[in-house]
Amino acid sequence: MLNHLSIQNYALIEKLELDFSDGLSIITGETGAGKSILIGALSLILGERADSKVLQNPGRKCIVEACFDISKDGLNDLFVKHDLDFDNITIIRREINAAGKSRAFINDTPIKLAQLKDFASKLLDIHSQHEKLLLYNPGFHLEIIDAFARHEELTNIYKLDYNRFKETEAELIALEKREKSAKADFDYLSFQLNELSELALDADGEYEKLGEESNSLIHAEEIKRGLQEGICRLNSEGGVGEHLSEALNSLDSLSSYIKGISDLSNRLKSVYIEVNDIVSEMESLQDQTSYDPERLLLVNDRLDKINTLLHKHSLSNTEELIDLEKSLAQKLNDSTSIRSEVNEKRKLLEILRGGLQEKSRMLSKGRMNAFPEIEAIINKLLEKMAMEDAEISVRYNKLEELGPTGNDDIEILLKANKGSGFAELGKAASGGELSRVMLAIKSSICDLAKLPTMIFDEIDSGISGDVADKMGNLMLAMARTSQIITITHLPQIASKAKIHYLAYKESDLDKTRTFIKQLSDDERLDEIAKMLSGEELSNAALENAKALLKIGD
Numbered sequence: 001m002l003n004h005l006s007i008q009n010y011a012l013i014e015k016l017e018l019d020f021s022d023g024l025s026i027i028t029g030e031t032g033a034g035k036s037i038l039i040g041a042l043s044l045i046l047g048e049r050a051d052s053k054v055l056q057n058p059g060r061k062c063i064v065e066a067c068f069d070i071s072k073d074g075l076n077d078l079f080v081k082h083d084l085d086f087d088n089i090t091i092i093r094r095e096i097n098a099a100g101k102s103r104a105f106i107n108d109t110p111i112k113l114a115q116l117k118d119f120a121s122k123l124l125d126i127h128s129q130h131e132k133l134l135l136y137n138p139g140f141h142l143e144i145i146d147a148f149a150r151h152e153e154l155t156n157i158y159k160l161d162y163n164r165f166k167e168t169e170a171e172l173i174a175l176e177k178r179e180k181s182a183k184a185d186f187d188y189l190s191f192q193l194n195e196l197s198e199l200a201l202d203a204d205g206e207y208e209k210l211g212e213e214s215n216s217l218i219h220a221e222e223i224k225r226g227l228q229e230g231i232c233r234l235n236s237e238g239g240v241g242e243h244l245s246e247a248l249n250s251l252d253s254l255s256s257y258i259k260g261i262s263d264l265s266n267r268l269k270s271v272y273i274e275v276n277d278i279v280s281e282m283e284s285l286q287d288q289t290s291y292d293p294e295r296l297l298l299v300n301d302r303l304d305k306i307n308t309l310l311h312k313h314s315l316s317n318t319e320e321l322i323d324l325e326k327s328l329a330q331k332l333n334d335s336t337s338i339r340s341e342v343n344e345k346r347k348l349l350e351i352l353r354g355g356l357q358e359k360s361r362m363l364s365k366g367r368m369n370a371f372p373e374i375e376a377i378i379n380k381l382l383e384k385m386a387m388e389d390a391e392i393s394v395r396y397n398k399l400e401e402l403g404p405t406g407n408d409d410i411e412i413l414l415k416a417n418k419g420s421g422f423a424e425l426g427k428a429a430s431g432g433e434l435s436r437v438m439l440a441i442k443s444s445i446c447d448l449a450k451l452p453t454m455i456f457d458e459i460d461s462g463i464s465g466d467v468a469d470k471m472g473n474l475m476l477a478m479a480r481t482s483q484i485i486t487i488t489h490l491p492q493i494a495s496k497a498k499i500h501y502l503a504y505k506e507s508d509l510d511k512t513r514t515f516i517k518q519l520s521d522d523e524r525l526d527e528i529a530k531m532l533s534g535e536e537l538s539n540a541a542l543e544n545a546k547a548l549l550k551i552g553d
Helices: 035-045 078-079 113-121 131-136 138-149 152-199 207-220 219-236 240-254 259-287 293-312 317-382 431-449 464-478 522-532 539-552
Strands: 001-009 013-019 025-028 063-069 089-095 102-106 110-111 125-128 391-403 407-413 452-456 483-487 498-507 512-518
Touching: 001 035, 001 089, 013 102, 013 512, 025 293, 025 464, 035 063, 035 125, 035 452, 035 483, 078 113, 089 113, 102 113, 110 113, 113 125, 125 431, 131 431, 131 483, 138 407, 138 431, 152 293, 152 317, 152 391, 207 522, 219 240, 219 259, 219 452, 219 464, 219 539, 240 259, 317 407, 317 464, 431 452, 431 464, 464 483, 498 522, 522 539
Parallel strands: 025 483, 025 498, 125 452, 452 483
Antiparallel strands: 001 013, 001 063, 063 089, 089 102, 102 110, 391 407, 498 512
């Protein structure tokens, strides 16, 4: 039950503190006095979108705080679900700053907006002035049927499974696109990989070695001539080797006469040995060097193949070609593995579809079983509100495809008068009749859902007189089990209230402010008299007001 409401800096409300009681509470006031501003503020408690435009003073934040007594509402599990400490007196607070950013709290613990919506929906239901438009929406009709079917847990499980089904379906579509793309590229990728695989590239400097070998083969004769000339200059008669040998002999002959000659002799001997080693290696190279046209053809052919692939793939070295080969192999491997992924995903999708179909059948059965109950209850309530000849009937069709709520196409139809047929609510009912249908629905759901608090914003539009009195009686009956707060322009309904509040505006030179106050018995009498006759309080209006209040009591 809503115990207390505090509003600061919201629209025309500068500061407002309201205490509420159980039973039926009524809020009245002239058009434009700000009654619906109260609904807007309470909508923030329900988690509706916040907007900085509602700030009366942009320099201060807006704060809406609602205090609930939930000691009898059995909401312990809800606190556990959201990891909150349970308290019989629970305070929900919403704050909006000048930038339009909002924060929400339950018992001073910060919560997310989704948590707030889940939490507040179990405490409070608001019927706004535009909610009658929901009667034109078959989706709302389905929600009503589900409430009567009492299968909330099954509905929630189905929604979760359906979301998983759609996610899996989207994943399958993406995989199939990848598979199709992979198939289109498979032959080309295979051809590229075969080119590289057949080349069997060696990562250990093969390309550089082949280049050196090709250069050596092309210049083989020139190399042999150069080596031969070098050998001759070093090792022939009169060459460097002979001169070094003679010089070495001369030094050896002097070693006994001059100190240090032996060191020079040793150094020269090292040079002589080095020259002989060089000659030996040059001779070996000469023997190894020969012009081999067949080998040159093979080497150049391999170099050409490598260069062709380097140019084809815009690469600069064989290491990059080897990396490309690995990448192509991985892509081809992926393209073959996608096939198995697609098959596995299809199997999973069919399993999920089967589970959904079974749950959908259970939902359909529960809904159809609820049709007689909802028709009987709402028809009885309509009869109580002077629609004795009216009937509702539920139209049912089975859809081919599964949707977010199953595969049931459900719509509540109305026959407003004797002799007329059943038709869509928007076509069969007047504005006043729609008001009564909506109140009948709200009344029945209130009993089913055990909602602690329901708020009606002019649900009585389009009616008057005896019908208004009957609607007031229904609200009074609802107030025996739930807290009902109603904004109304009708004295017949206002007279039923346990507590009566008045919304009014006051203006000064700077601004206009909205206030809401609880009326005393005398003030209430005057207010209902004004609602009956206008601003001037006549004796007749006062007597009529007294009569209404007596009936209401």
